[in-house]
Every structure is written in structure tokens, then in C-alpha cells.
Amino acid sequence: MKRKTFIQLSATLMATPLISPLNSLAYQQRLKNWAGNLTFSTDNVFYPKTVEEVQTLVKQHGRIKTLGTRHCFNRIADSKDNLISTKEMNKVVAISADKKTVTVEGGIKYGELAPYLHQKGYALHNLASLPHISVAGSITTATHGSGVKNGNLASAVTGLEIVIADGNVVHLSKDSDPEKLNAAVVGLGALGVITKVTLQIQPTYMVRQNVFIGLPIDQLKHNFEKIVSAGYSVSLFTDWQTDHINEVWIKSRIGIDSDKVLPEFYGAKAATKNLHPIIALSAENCTEQMGVPGPWYERLPHFKMGFTPSSGKELQSEYFVPMHNAVEAIQAISKLGKAIGPHLFITEIRTIAADNLWMSPCHNQTSVTIHFTWKQETEAVLKLLPQIEKVLAPFTPRPHWGKVFTLDPKVLGSRYEKLHDFKNLVTEYDPHGKFRNDFLGRNIYQKA
Known part of the structure; x- marks a missing residue:
């Protein structure tokens, strides 16, 4: 989350010709995820440009996994054998x-x-x-x-x-x-x-973004739903070190949400300049705020599209809890503030509507997420996560599939009512486990 973690997209990962594997010697180092906390387990990386090339690769290899933009913080996309990057299939x-x-x-x-x-x-x-x-x-x-x-x-x-x-x-x-x-x-x-x-x-539609500073956390007890419903998209940022939410980011659709912007928001003061989620850092890479209207794609993200995180020093974890448990879950985490603080850049709290997607953390459940952007202190974070998962346990949290968590696989599986049916579909499409890896083996098939 530091300023240096947002740089222009590197040209060092250019595609290799056709579907030949990545030559690791040419790159001088093994492929990593963007945050640099994870090194992939193989140098055999293929860059197909067509569906036919993907078919050829899949037929040729007994074990293979797909890479996207390498934004995950765990080994969900890792393989000890072969990787397919779809970065050239971008039309x-x-x-x-x-x-x-x-x-x-x-x-x-x-x-x-x-x-x-x-x-x-x-x-x-x-x-x-x-x-x-x-x-x-x-x-x-x-x-x-x-x-x-x-x-x-x-x-x-x-x-x-x-x-x-x-x-x-x-x-x-x-x-x-x-x-x-x-x-x-x-x-x-x-x-x-x-x-x-x-x-x-x-x-297409237009959006404006307003930021407020210093929301008293007590306001969440009585007005949580009003606060998170105050715009089309709302985010709360906190470091858990005070009795206030550091920042509230409200993204409003022009012509649908109210055009009226007040100097205060439930006790929080309107910002007087663009801010970074970590208030001490420069906001130059953040999307425009101060109520200036802009196209949806220039306001809904927090960061400008011309910039992307480098192999920056951070880790991320995120837990989904039912909307009706949001305030209790936030209060539970706040009690760990002293332990969390030294290792945290910022926490973001967001809401997501329910869906009917079998393995979605929001399956049949309107959710609130509590997202942690950690300093890249892996040992300390891995000690903290079981404590966080323990205090959230009464609210049956579901972790983000692409971030760091330590939840027991049997507990995790019990929170997905369609898991058995999902595994049946996996068997239909992949009867011999060609796309299976250690992450799926542990978290879906509950194998050590």
C-alpha cells in the first residue's frame, strides 16, 4: 500500500512466442506473484494466444494450472508441473x-x-x-x-x-x-x-467520490446500514488504533444517488483534498475525489488504471461475514487492535450483495468483508490469522479464496452447502485431477 507499490505496468513479463514455455534463464529468476510473497513452483509457463493452443497444451500435459494476473496471495494458482498464462488472450x-x-x-x-x-x-x-x-x-x-x-x-x-x-x-x-x-x-x-x-x-454512467475523515466507531452500532448504503459503493478504512474509522469513501452514481454533499457524515468531517486509504501517504495514484464527476471506471476503483502494484511488500487477508453480523464482527476484531496494529497497513470494510454462485463467499448471503492489507511479515501474520478467525468464528466467516487464511478445511467446507455438488462437477470435467494442486487438495478435498 506504500506509494512505491504502485508503478506503471512492468514490461518484464512479455509473452514468449506461440506456446513455448518460459525460459527462466532469460528472466534470471523464478516467476512470482505481484506482491512477491510467493514464488511459483515451476518454470514451465506457457503463453497461448488462441483457444486451439490452450487445447493443445491441456492435451499434452498431465498436470497444469491457469495463471491470471498473479494477484493472489496464496497457492490457489500454483503448480509443481506446468502453468498456462492467459495474459495474451486479452481481446x-x-x-x-x-x-x-x-x-x-x-x-x-x-x-x-x-x-x-x-x-x-x-x-x-x-x-x-x-x-x-x-x-x-x-x-x-x-x-x-x-x-x-x-x-x-x-x-x-x-x-x-x-x-x-x-x-x-x-x-x-x-x-x-x-x-x-x-x-x-x-x-x-x-x-x-x-x-x-x-x-x-x-x-455507461458517471460517478463522483467523496471522502470523510474520523467517523466515530460508535456510529456503526446504530447506523451501520445507513452508512454503508450512503452511496452506490462505500468503503470504510481503519487501522483499529483509535475509536474512529479513519476514512469513509462514498462513490455515488450521478442522477441516481443524492447530489447533496454535507460537510459532515455521521460525525466524520469532509476531506479537503484527495486522500490515500493510508492517510499519511500521497494520493497521486488514487482515483479522483472531492466530488468531481467522472466515468464509472475512473471512480469505482480506488487506484488509477494507469498504475498497478509492483512486487510490493504486502500480504492480504479477507473474511466475509453475514451482513446482519457486521457490527458484532467489527467489534470483535477491534478488541485485537493492539495485536494487529504493528503488522497492518490498513483494513477496508465493504459490502457485497448475495448471489447464487455455488462457491462464492456471498452464496445466498449478503455479506460484509473485513479486509486486511498487512506488512509483508509472514510469520507474524500467520500467528495473527488464527486469532482473527477465532473471534470471527461465531459469525461463520468465509475467507477470500485468493488471499491468506488458516481456516481448517473441514470448517471451511461446512460453510459451502453446494461443495459436494461442486466436486461432482469437477469430477465430470476433470476426472483424473489434471487441474488439481495442493491448494485444492487441502481446502476442497481436505487432504493434508
Whole structure:
């Protein structure tokens, strides 16, 4: 989260020709995730440019996993054998004005897709805080933005194209295969390689962003739902060190939400300049605030699309709890403030609407997420997470699939009522475990 963690996109990961594996000697080091806390377990990385090349790779290899933009903090996308990066599969395939959908290749980033849609007069319902993550990688881990009426990014999916273990292509759509689509969208990389995604779109819209400082935490007890419903997308930032929420970011849709901006918000004062979520840091890489209207894709993320995190020193964890338990869960975490503080950059609290996606943390549950951006102090964080998970246990938290957690796999599995059905679909698409890895073995199949 420090200023240096936001730099222009590096050119060091250019695609290799056709589908040849990455030459590790040419890169002088093993492939890492963007935060640098994880080194992938193989140097065999392929960069296909077409569905046919993906099919060839999948047929050729007994074990293989898919890489998106390497934004996960755990080994959900890791392989000891072979990796397919979809970064070269980043095109817009088609827009359907009648169906109000856009079909894209799975490797396209939201930061690439969003301006294109806006130019055509369209928009997505929401974006995550960082716009440079890929569409396929984001939906398969249930990545999200915020808003009590806004589902996560996966909730916009109306169709998928997947290359499954035998190399065949499966097409799923909301019209013809609604249950299989619900099973496959948040697929955790277990079903195959997502090569195309169809997303629901809507007419483009404008958003303004206002920030307030110093919200008394007691206000959450009595006004939580009003606070998080004050705009189209609302985020609360806290370091747990005082009796105040550090910052409240309110993103409002022009023409739908109220145009009136007050100097105070439940006791918080309106900011007088653009701010970073960590108030001491420069806001130059953050999206425009101070109520200045702008296109949806330039306001819904927290950070500008022209910048992306480097291999910066941080870790991330996130837990989803039911909306009705939000205040109690926040109060429980606040009691750990002294232990958390020395290792934390910032915590963000957001809301996400319920969905019907089988492996989504928001399945049948409107949720509040408590997100921790940690200093890259792995040992200390791994000692803290069991304490956090323990105090959240009464609220049956579900962790973000792409971030660091220590929850017992049997406990985790018990919180997904469709887990058994999901595993049956995995068996149908991947009967011999071609796409399985240690992460799936532990957290889905509960094997040590």
C-alpha cells in the first residue's frame, strides 16, 4: 500500500512466442506473484494466444494450472508441473446490444475492458479496488467491489467457455445451463482453463467520490446500514488504533444517488483534498475525489488504471461475514487492535450483495468483508490469522479464496452447502485431477 507499490505496468513479463514455455534463464529468476510473497513452483509457463493452443497444451500435459494476473496471495494458482498464462488472450470478442452483454477473452484486464466499454456507451455494474486484474482470474476467486446492492464481479457472468481436462471446449450460458454456470463461475481453477467470459453490461454512467475523515466507531452500532448504503459503493478504512474509522469513501452514481454533499457524515468531517486509504501517504495514484464527476471506471476503483502494484511488500487477508453480523464482527476484531496494529497497513470494510454462485463467499448471503492489507511479515501474520478467525468464528466467516487464511478445511467446507455438488462437477470435467494442486487438495478435498 506504500506509494512505491504502485508503478506503471512492468514490461518484464512479455509473452514468449506461440506456446513455448518460459525460459527462466532469460528472466534470471523464478516467476512470482505481484506482491512477491510467493514464488511459483515451476518454470514451465506457457503463453497461448488462441483457444486451439490452450487445447493443445491441456492435451499434452498431465498436470497444469491457469495463471491470471498473479494477484493472489496464496497457492490457489500454483503448480509443481506446468502453468498456462492467459495474459495474451486479452481481446474483446463481441458486444451484443440486444442481450446487453460483452464477450471477452479470459485474460483481458478490467482496466483494458472498461475504457473500451465506456467508449461504446456501456459499463459494468462494479469494479474492484485495483483495475488491472484479469476478468477470468477475478471471477474464479469471487473478487469484488462494494455496494449493498452490488454483487461481486462474478455475478455479472452470463456465459463461459472452458477448456476442460480432455482438451474439449465446454460452453455454459445463463439461458441454457443456469445451474452449471452457477457452479462453474467461481471455479477456483478446478474445472479447466477459462478462455472466454460473457458479462452483463448496462448504459455507461458517471460517478463522483467523496471522502470523510474520523467517523466515530460508535456510529456503526446504530447506523451501520445507513452508512454503508450512503452511496452506490462505500468503503470504510481503519487501522483499529483509535475509536474512529479513519476514512469513509462514498462513490455515488450521478442522477441516481443524492447530489447533496454535507460537510459532515455521521460525525466524520469532509476531506479537503484527495486522500490515500493510508492517510499519511500521497494520493497521486488514487482515483479522483472531492466530488468531481467522472466515468464509472475512473471512480469505482480506488487506484488509477494507469498504475498497478509492483512486487510490493504486502500480504492480504479477507473474511466475509453475514451482513446482519457486521457490527458484532467489527467489534470483535477491534478488541485485537493492539495485536494487529504493528503488522497492518490498513483494513477496508465493504459490502457485497448475495448471489447464487455455488462457491462464492456471498452464496445466498449478503455479506460484509473485513479486509486486511498487512506488512509483508509472514510469520507474524500467520500467528495473527488464527486469532482473527477465532473471534470471527461465531459469525461463520468465509475467507477470500485468493488471499491468506488458516481456516481448517473441514470448517471451511461446512460453510459451502453446494461443495459436494461442486466436486461432482469437477469430477465430470476433470476426472483424473489434471487441474488439481495442493491448494485444492487441502481446502476442497481436505487432504493434508
